Amino acid sequence: MRSLIDIKELSLEELDSLINTALDIIANPSKYNEKCRGKKLATLFFEPSTRTRLSFEAAMYELGGNVLGFSEASSSSSAKGESVADTAKMISCYADIIAMRHPKEGAPLVASMNATIPVVNAGDGGHNHPTQTLADLLTIKRKKGRFNNLTIGLCGDLKFGRTVHSLISAMSRYEGIKFVLISPTELQIPGYVKTEVLDKNGIEYVETTDLVGAMPELDILYMTRVQKERFFNEEDYLRLKDSYILDLAKLSNAKKDLCIMHPLPRVNEISVKVDSDPRACYFEQALNGKYMRMALILMLLGIK
Ligand code: NCD
Numbered sequence: 358m359r360s361l362i363d364i365k366e367l368s369l370e371e372l373d374s375l376i377n378t379a380l381d382i383i384a385n386p387s388k389y390n391e392k393c394r395g396k397k398l399a400t401l402f403f404e405p406s407t408r409t410r411l412s413f414e415a416a417m418y419e420l421g422g423n424v425l426g427f428s429e430a431s432s433s434s435s436a437k438g439e440s441v442a443d444t445a446k447m448i449s450c451y452a453d454i455i456a457m458r459h460p461k462e463g464a465p466l467v468a469s470m471n472a473t474i475p476v477v478n479a480g481d482g483g484h485n486h487p488t489q490t491l492a493d494l495l496t497i498k499r500k501k502g503r504f505n506n507l508t509i510g511l512c513g514d515l516k517f518g519r520t521v522h523s524l525i526s527a528m529s530r531y532e533g534i535k536f537v538l539i540s541p542t543e544l545q546i547p548g549y550v551k552t553e554v555l556d557k558n559g560i561e562y563v564e565t566t567d568l569v570g571a572m573p574e575l576d577i578l579y580m581t582r583v584q585k586e587r588f589f590n591e592e593d594y595l596r597l598k599d600s601y602i603l604d605l606a607k608l609s610n611a612k613k614d615l616c617i618m619h620p621l622p623r624v625n626e627i628s629v630k631v632d633s634d635p636r637a638c639y640f641e642q643a644l645n646g647k648y649m650r651m652a653l654i655l656m657l658l659g660i661k
Contacts, residue, residue, distance in 0.1 A: 358473070358474065358475060359657055360465075360469035360472075360475045360476040360477065360478075360657070361475070361476075361477045361478060361487055361488070361653065361657065362465055362466045362469055362476070362478045362485070362487070363478070363485055363487060363523075363526070364485070364487040364490045364491075364523045364526050364527045365526055365527075366487075367487075369530060371656075372491075372494060372527070374656075375491060375649060375652045375653060375656060376494065376495055376498055376649075376652075378651075378652035378655065378656070379495050379645070379648040379649050379651065379652045380495075382648050382651050382652065383648055386419070389419065389420055389651065390419060390420065390421050391421045392420045392421060392655060392660050393417060393420035393421050393422030393654065393655075393658065393660065394421040394422065395422070396417075396420075396422040396423070396453045396454070396658060397417075397422060397423045397424070397425060397451070397452040397453050397454075398413060398414070398416075398417040398422060398423070398424050398425075398426075398452060398453070398454050398455075398456060398654065399424075399425055399426045399448045399451065399452035399454070399455045399456070400413055400414060400424060400425075400426030400427075400428070400455075400456050400479075401426055401427065401433070401444065401448065401455060401456070401457040401458070401459075401468075402426065402427065402428045402429070402457075402458045402479070403429075403430040403433070403435065403457075403458060403459045403460060403464070404430075404458045404459065404460050404480065404586075405428075406428070406458055406479070406480070407622065408620075408621060408622075408643050408646060409456075409458065409479050409480060409486075409488065409489070409646070410426075410428060410456070410458070410479070412643070412646045412647040412650055413456045413477075413479065413488075413650050415647050416647050416648075416650035416651040416654055417654060419647070420651055420654060420655070422453075422654075425451065425452060426456075441459065441461075441464050441467050441468050441471075442467055442468070442470075442471040443471075444468070445457075445467070445468035445469070445471040445472040445476065446471050446472065446473075448472065448474075449472045449473040449474045452474060453474055453658060454474055454475045454476075454477070454657060454658060455468065455472060455474060455475070455476045455477065456476075456477045456479045456488075457476060457477070457478065457479055458479040458480040458481070459480075459481050459482070460482050460586075461481065461482055462481050462482040462483065463481060463484070464481055464482075465477070465478035465479070465481050466478070466481075475658070477653065477657070480519055481519070482519070482587070483516070483517040483518070483519055483584065483587050484519050484522065485519050485522055485523045485526075486519040486520045486522075486523050486620075487523050488646065488649065488650055488653065489519075489520045489523065489524075489620050489646065490520070490523040490524050490526075490527045491646070491649035491650070491652075491653060492620075492642055492643070492646030492649050493520070493524050493527075493579075493618060493620075493642065494527060494649070495645040495648065495649050496616070496618060496641060496642040496645050497577065497616070499641075499645070500616045500638055501576065501577070501616060504528065505531045505533045505534070506533035506534075507528075507531075507533070507534055507535075507576045507577060508535045508536075508537065508574050508576050508577075509524075509528060509534065509535070509536050509537070509575070509576065509577045509579065510536075510537040510539055510568075510571050510572075510575040510577065510579065511524070511525070511536060511537070511538055511539065511540075511546075511579045511581070512539040512540065512568055512578065512579065512580050512581065512601050512603075512626075513539075513540060513544070513580055513581035513582065513583060513600070513601055514540065514544045514581050514582065514583045514584050514597075515538055515540045515544055515545055515546040515581070516540070516543070516544045516546065516547060517544070517584035517587040517588075518581040518582075518584060520581065521546070521579070521581060522546075522547070522550055524579065525546075525550060525554055525555065526550075526554050529554050529555065529558040529560050530558070534560060534561075535560075535561040535562065536555070536560065536561070536562040536563075537562070537563055537565065537574070537575065538562055538563065538564045538565070539565055539566065539567070539568050539571055539601070540564075540566070540600075541566060541600045542566065543593070543597060544583070544597060544600075545564060546564070568601050568607060569607050569610070572607065572608070572610045572611045573610045573611065573612070575611065575612065575615055576612065576614075576615065576616065577615070577616045577618060578603070578611070578615060578616070578617050578618070579618045579619070580601070580603055580617065580618070580619045580626045580627055581619065581626065582619075582620075582622060582623065582624050582626060583597055583598045583600070583624070583626075585598070598624070598625070599625050601626060602625055602626060602627070602628060603617070603626060603627045603628065603631055604628040604630060604631065605628070605630055605631060605634065608631070608634065608636070611636070613636075614636070615636045616636065616638050617631065617634070617636050617637050617638055617639065618638050618639055618642055619642070620639075620642070621639055621640075621642075621643055623639070627639070
């Protein structure tokens, strides 16, 4: 029985295999629509979500399975004081696989140590978000056709942005990757990501506050939302929230084949005028998330 808590748990071969399954699902959807008949996915969301929860649910329905769960901590027994460990043990009696989002870093790991069914981390606090990275990887594959020799700009809240931490971890395993880390100084990438991921893998990176200056060299620009819910005081959030707003003028020096990504939800980070630029990939990225979650569910349930 296997869970997915951190993207590093998947080998490069397994990532390739998930991507190939997702591409086959896109090409031959009818081959897959009975694969999870009789299986149940439990979505345990202790934090708000639109894409992650609904794409997990859509993924399970498109595989012919069923879904149960909750979308607010207040409607579950955690509001009565039940521990994550007990909740995980209980849900193991009712479902075949769990997708869990939680504001506390490490909560899905605790769930996986107590569940008797696979647990997928659907976002734990400001830490990790491996299934968003699966969506990101399929997007990069479909848009760029490769995972090596790419200069990747990550812009916005690199401190609390869990999608950024997981994406850096995944991309640091490929050759010829350079990261340009664009953020206000207060929202720079955490020290542990630098030492344990970037430095450990000998990855080239620069930190800057200048989005426009970085633009010409980027193959991928990954914009992120300032993570309001992780701030200790509102004043800091209000001061930092609109640090970067990507508009068409800022793209004037960008490569013609730049791939603009964003895990969404967007607040102000990308002007809606950018949406119709052919370089905008973020809505397609959200769709790719459903296919990768389908591939992941099949893998964790051991279904061929
Ligand atoms: C992200 C998350 O929850 O971390 N959203 C998502 O799952 N696509 C990004 C965010 O909330 O800013």
